[in-house]
Amino acid sequence: MNRLAARPDVVAALVLGTALSAILAVELRLTHGSAGTREFVAAVAVAVGALALARERHPGRALTAGLAICAGAAVVAVLTDRPSQPGVTATAALLVLGASYLRTARPRTGGPGAAAGAVLLVASRAGLRPSLVLPTALLGLLAWGTALGLGLWSRALDQRRQDAVEGARREERLLLARELHDVVAHHVAAIVVHSQAARLGAARHPDQAYAALGEIEAAGGDALTAMRQVIGLLRDSDDVPGPPPGPEPLRTLVERFRALGPAVDVRLPDQAAWPPEISTTVYRIVQESLTNIVQHAPAVNQVRITVEESLGELRLEITDDGPAGLSWRPRPGGYGLVGMRERVEALGGRFDAGPRPDGGWAVHARIPRTRVPA
Numbered sequence: 001m002n003r004l005a006a007r008p009d010v011v012a013a014l015v016l017g018t019a020l021s022a023i024l025a026v027e028l029r030l031t032h033g034s035a036g037t038r039e040f041v042a043a044v045a046v047a048v049g050a051l052a053l054a055r056e057r058h059p060g061r062a063l064t065a066g067l068a069i070c071a072g073a074a075v076v077a078v079l080t081d082r083p084s085q086p087g088v089t090a091t092a093a094l095l096v097l098g099a100s101y102l103r104t105a106r107p108r109t110g111g112p113g114a115a116a117g118a119v120l121l122v123a124s125r126a127g128l129r130p131s132l133v134l135p136t137a138l139l140g141l142l143a144w145g146t147a148l149g150l151g152l153w154s155r156a157l158d159q160r161r162q163d164a165v166e167g168a169r170r171e172e173r174l175l176l177a178r179e180l181h182d183v184v185a186h187h188v189a190a191i192v193v194h195s196q197a198a199r200l201g202a203a204r205h206p207d208q209a210y211a212a213l214g215e216i217e218a219a220g221g222d223a224l225t226a227m228r229q230v231i232g233l234l235r236d237s238d239d240v241p242g243p244p245p246g247p248e249p250l251r252t253l254v255e256r257f258r259a260l261g262p263a264v265d266v267r268l269p270d271q272a273a274w275p276p277e278i279s280t281t282v283y284r285i286v287q288e289s290l291t292n293i294v295q296h297a298p299a300v301n302q303v304r305i306t307v308e309e310s311l312g313e314l315r316l317e318i319t320d321d322g323p324a325g326l327s328w329r330p331r332p333g334g335y336g337l338v339g340m341r342e343r344v345e346a347l348g349g350r351f352d353a354g355p356r357p358d359g360g361w362a363v364h365a366r367i368p369r370t371r372v373p374a
Contacts, residue, residue: 013053016096020049024089037082044073045089052093055100063101063113066094067120074124084128091121091140095147102151103158117144174342189291190219193260215259249279250286254305257290262320264290267306274314278367281343282307282316288336289318289363297322300360313349313368322360340365 024045028038048066055062073085086094098117102110121140125133194215254264274282286305293300300320308315337353340363344351349367356362 009056017049017053020045020052020089020093023092024049027088031083031087034082040073040076040082041085041087041089044069044085045087045093048086048090048093048097052096052100055097059097059101059104060113063097063117066097067113067116070094070124071120074120078126084125086120086124091143094121095143098144099147099151099154102148103154114144114148189295190256190260191216193294194219249283250305250307253283253287253290257294260294262293262300262303265302265304267304267308269307269309275369277347278314278369281347281367282314282365284343285316285340285363285365286318288340292336293320293361297361299323309369313366316363316365316367318363319356320360 024042027045028042031038031041047069051062051066051069070086070090073090077083077085094117098114101113105113118141121144122137125136125140128136194213198213198216250268251266254266258264290303293303297320300322302321304317304319306315306317340353341351344365344367347367349365351365353363354361
């Protein structure tokens with residue numbers, strides 16, 4: 001039973017085979033005619049039923065073969081004065097073939113198969129008594145239309161399921177890409193800057209070079225830890241701790257960047273308990289902004305970070321004193337600003353970044369304390 005539960009296709013085949021066998025048993029019991037009539041009905045039903053059971057690999061070929069068998073059987077039935085074909089069992093199997101075919105067929109190729117089945121179910125009843133031709137033809141068309149409708153409905157469900165899976169995968173890829181950029185780029189930037197300092201000062205100031213190597217080692221360890229946290233997203237996003245709520249992690253982040261060059265003036269609330277999503281967003285925006293300044297704006301001497309809370313929202317401003325036209329710019333193909341904007345807008349906030357009129361660069365973010373769906 002456990003093995004069957006793991007193979008829903010096998011279970012479906014067993015259920016279908018049992019149902020067709022039961023229908024065929026009843027049909028043969030009610031069939032009357034000349035010698036060989038029951039054998040003829042059974043042969044047609046078994047052939048089309050076998051195609052229905054084996055339809056998964058090639059639904060189009062299975063439907064074509066089923067239509068051909070039923071059409072040939074209808075002609076033989078008229079010529080030999082046997083019951084009209086396809087019979088009840090063969091018709092049921094044909095309906096399964098039609099639904100399965102329309103579920104997987106391309107939109108352009110599904111029409112001919114659907115039309116061929118409708119023509120067959122109408123034309124095959126021409127040998128009946130005149131009073132039965134119209135009712136049986138209409139009943140066949142109704143059954144065929146229902147089967148095709150079920151096929152289209154299953155097709156829509158499959159497409160919806162596929163879209164949901166693709167959407168989840170795309171969202172997860174974007175999340176991982178953003179986390180990799182936000183978390184790892186910060187530490188890599190520190191490694192690059194300290195490496196440059198060590199190379200430049202190795203000859204004249206060996207002590208400074210030795211200290212820079214220590215900073216490189218520490219930044220490398222932080223990068224490995226950050227990578228492990230991001231990789232943890234692949235297992236369970238709840239297992240990846242973000243920055244603790246409040247301004248203290250920001251002060252620690254700023255202290256690390258002060259050692260890289262620009263002076264940083266920080267104005268943060270003395271006591272604050274931010275929700276985790278707001279704390280993470282503020283932390284990542286500050287981290288990304290400082291990383292961009294270190295990488296792309298060597299002329300900057302002073303950076304100011306201001307975080308204020310008023311009117312139920314948190315306001316973040318990051319500015320630098322770079323000369324006009326020489327402040328940092330996003331690199332082609334970079335995703336830093338995109339990631340910051342996505343984070344803020346996902347919390348119902350507003351984000352803006354660009355050059356200041358008197359020089360330098362400014363980043364502004366306004367995030368409501370109560371999350372508003374984007």
